[in-house]
Structure formats: structure tokens, C-alpha cells
Amino acid sequence: MEDRVRPFSDEQARALINLRARYEALIEAERGLAALPYNLVRKKVGQREYLYEVIDRKNNGKSLGPLTPEREQQFGEYRSEKHKWQDRRSKAKALVEETYRIARPLRLPLLAEAPGPILREIDKRRLFDGTVLIVGTNCLPAYMLEAGGTIRNVPDETADIDLAWSASERQEDERLWQALKAVDPTFTLNTEREFQARNRDAYEVELLVAPSRAATLGPRDKPRPIPLPEQEWLLLGTPVDQVVPCRDGSAARLVAPDPRWFALHKLWLGRQAKRNPLKRRKDLAQGDAVLDAVAEAMPQYPLDDAFVGSLPPELAPLFKKWRGDR
Template sequence: MFLFNELSEIQRKTIVDLRQAYEAFHATRRNADRHYAGSMRWREKNGSEYLFRRIGKGERSLGRRDEHTDEVYAAFMAGRQRVKQRLSSLTASLDTHAALAKAAGLGRVPRIVARLLRKLDDANVLGHIRIVGTNSLFAYEALAGVTIAGDALATADVDLLLDARRRLRIMVPDEDERTVAGLVRRVDASFEIMDRTPYRMANDDGFMIDLIRPEPKPAWRKEPDAILKPGDLDPAPIEGLQWLVNVPSVETLVIDVNGYPAPIVVPEPRMWMAHKLWLSKRPMRDPVKARRDVGQAYLLRDLLVAELPQYPLDDGFFDALPRPLREVAGSLRPRETVEEDDSDDLPQPRW
């Protein structure tokens, strides 16, 4: 049985307050990006003034100066000022709650992973890209409202699972961020794509990011819609990942080592658990990784049983698993507990 540390009431309240501060900040930031991104300015052209809107490196005319464009400009500048003031207040509030969360010992996720999660969310691709591997456990413990003891969450990489059923389109103003590699470099400019493993990036500290996708069926079939832009990461096709793509995703907030929240999207935990155990038994799996896979599978099993009853490990779940997973998942069924009879009653004849 693995050890899960229950959160104190103070820690739970700190998390609630932090989430509320983040949600208010996030909603306001999204509103600002949607309506007040870029800038507006007047520019003389052919003897007349025109209103121009600039977003990123692109600029377009909104028309000649008249009563309507004057109103558009005034509304944009006033609205942008209101949003900046609100964001200033919400940022201060978020900083305060993050400091409290850090002091309360709630910081869990490596800072670089949290920054990557926030960048993917800003680009509206978190969800199309799911987090798999060890870092998923941060999401599952957050769902359960506990922390996992020991070093089961220690890792120096992160796996990004791309849903290859539809093309990934990154629609952001900055052209340099319209690739996965570009988004990663905004997190840390030292990240570079590895020559012999074009699905992997590594930074100066040796932290690695892998972009992976399900292996097509049949394996030799090319999937043109899964190909990203030239110069981007080339996602590695891996057997078995279709099970983690096809199940519903789970979204929650995790907290980084500095106390700041980050959104995360992971596969449904029961399928992650079954896939981990299946992965441990693959013939080419590194023995060290295989033992870690087994430990993480049973760790999540215990967490589901103890803290996440909304994900029942019942016959319905196990019977519905794909056959390769069903063949190895039997040991993950919870053991039935038999209550000991501690009464003093002894058998007696029928006098």
C-alpha cells in the first residue's frame, strides 16, 4: 500500500483561494487577448488619417478617420485601460495566494513543466496535447486532494501526447510560436531539437520534452494530417497510445514549486493505470523503466480505491478494456477485504 498524505484544512482552503484567484486572472487575461490584443494607432495615408490595428507582426486598416472610427479607437483604448487595471489587481492577488501556497507546502510540479503547461494553454492546444507519463500523477493526486509520498513523481522529462486524428493548428499572433518547438522555446530558449531523435527537445539543464503520438494502423501507413509544420518536432509514433487518446480527458489545476497554478490535461486515470501495467510487460521495455511502470500502476490503483470512488475499478471497467490491456490488468482488481470475526462466540450444541 502506498502512502498518501491528506491535506490539512488550511491547505485545502489555500488551494480553493488560489484556484479562485487564478480563474479570475485567467478569464480576464483571455478577454484581454480576445478583444484588446495588439495596438491601435492613427496613420496618415494619401492626405487622410486611417485607423490601423496591429496584432503581432500583422497590421490592417480599419478605415478612414470619421465618427465611427473615432468611437472604435476610443472604446478600444478605454477598454484596454480597464483591463490593464483589473489585471494589475488580479496579478497582485495571484502573487499573494501563490506565496501562501508555497509556504503551505503545496508546490509540487517542477517550474519548467508548469511554465510549459501554461504556454500550451495560452496557445489553446492543451487538450489536443495531453500530458502522459510520470507527470500525469500530479494531476491525479490533485484530483484526489492528497499528495503522493516518496519519489514516485521524480522525473527529468515530460511526455506530450499529440492527438493525431486532426491537424494541430497553433493560432497565435507571434509567428515564432506557431509550432510546438516554438512554444517550447518561449518557455526556455535553450531548448533544441535533438538530431537523432527529432521528436525530442532538450535544454541546457538536460531536461527533455518528447512529442509522441499513437502508432497508425497499419504501422506503415502515413498520416499526413499528423505532420506538423516543417522545422517542428516530428512526433514519434508509439504502440498503445491510441488507448490514452481515445478515452475522455481529465482537466484540473496543479501547483508548481513556487505556488503558482497551472492547468493540466491528462487521460482518464483508470486507462492510464492499465496502460502503465501493459507497458511494463512490453518485450523491449527497459527493465528499470518497467519496474517503475509497475510501481506507478499499483500506486494509482491504490489512489483510485482510497480517494477517487468516482472512477470505480469494477467488472464493468475491466470487462470494457481492450483485450491487450484486459489480459494484463487482472492483478489491478482491488482485493476483497474479509472482516475478521473478533467475537467470543464459540460453537455450541443444540441443547
């Protein structure tokens, strides 16, 4: 029987290690710029000069007062800090793009183009640090990196993105909705399926939530997910945290559920009669593939007696069947 995981070559592994360092430098620069005012400008009104803070692309803003020596210093420090972060961003972005150019000929796992900007914005706003997980098919490149190789014969492309709300403390702001609108202001809530947002290109973002985390979503944040008991499984174990090359020429950070629980959740989904038959087939293939990869190449995620003993009644028979079929 052919191994499920084809290990990365030394050259592939080196490219992925470099990519993470370069991506982290890029996101640090993005965060540095985001912490600054959108822009500061001098503005002459009559015979006096004022310092203005511009807050958006439409040049809306407010006066910070007459241009005193103190405000002149503030303006200079702002320009210097902004230039520093812009320079760092430009250099890091070029290095990330350089890695992407070698990712294709090296046949590295690639994330689809559309989710890249969304995931980078989510990361820039630190939502991957305990607030949001990526779930569904887009997790697969992260699991490949975690396994140290390509997972063979697994469906890994999708035309949407699924996110899971995972915050343990209540959030008051529209944190996710602001991130989506920052990427594409055409995102609107699907009023018939309020757990889903869609942009003008019909690209969909769905938000899922476990009942134990539903109350932590801000009251005005969007989308508005329906609590699903099976989402509790995806909160268990240790999440995977990887940076993968993206088909838009950049990279994206993926924080995904523990691959053992992801795989068993997929095997469970694939047996739900109410689910789309085409999706059920994909679910089963992904569940088998990821569990195989865990068994072969992820010793950091043991399939031992302790793990088996933690399985709920819905999942224990699925794991037993998978193990028996190997």
C-alpha cells in the same frame, strides 16, 4: 498497511479550491488580451496622423489609415479594453501568487517550475480543450488533487514534459509549435528525434500520439510524433482536469488521462525490456501508487467488473497481479 493517500486538511482543500478560481480568472484575462491587437498607436507622417497596428515586439506593423473620428473611437475603445484586461490579469496574478506563497508551508502538491509557462500557454490557446493531454510524471499532482490528498511514496519529479496529441478532428495550423515558441523562441526541433523539441537550457518537450489521432496533427505542426499503439489506452475513460500550484510561483492546469489507464500503461511500460531500466523502476512505482490511490480515494473512477471487462489482453494480467498483491 499504511494508506496510500493522505487526505488534504480543510485548509489545504480550501487553498486548492481558491487556486482554481483565481487561475481561471487569470487565464480569462490572458485570453482577453490575446484576442486584441498587439498594440494600436498614433503615428504622425508629415502633416497627418495615422492609426497603426503594431504586430510584434519589434514594432513591425501596418497602417490602418488616417486618424478619422471613427478610428479615434476605435483607438479609444481598444485602449479601454486593453486596460480592462491588463487590470484583471494583474489582480488575478497577484491572487494566484498569494496562493502559491501558502502552498509551500501547507505542503501542497507542486508542479515543477519548467513546465508551468508551457502549460499555461497551452491552456491560453485552448489546446487542453480536446487537443492535447499531459502524460507522464507531470500528471501526478493532478491525480493527487483528484484523490483529495497526497499520494505517498511515488516518484513525482521529472526534467522534461510529455504531451499526447488527442485531437479528434484535423488541425491545419502549427498550434502546438506556436505555443512552444511563444513561451521560449529558442525551442528547436531535435532533428534526430523529431518527436522532441528542446530549448537552449536543454529542456525537452516530447509529443506522443495514438495511431487513431496521428492524422489530425497539422502537416506543419511540430514536434512530429511516431504513432504508438499503446497511446490508444491513454485516450480511454475520463480525463482528469485540475489546477495545481507550480514552483515558478504561479499555477498550471493539467488535463491528464484517466488515472486507471495511466496506471496500467505505466505498469505495462515498466515491463518493457527495451525501456531504460531506471525508468522501468519509476514506471512500476508510479503505476502501483496511482492504482492504489484510485482504489482508496477515487470512487469516480470505479475498478468494477465493467472496467475489468474492458481491459485489453496486454493489461488484464497486470491489473490482476496488482489486485492480488494488495
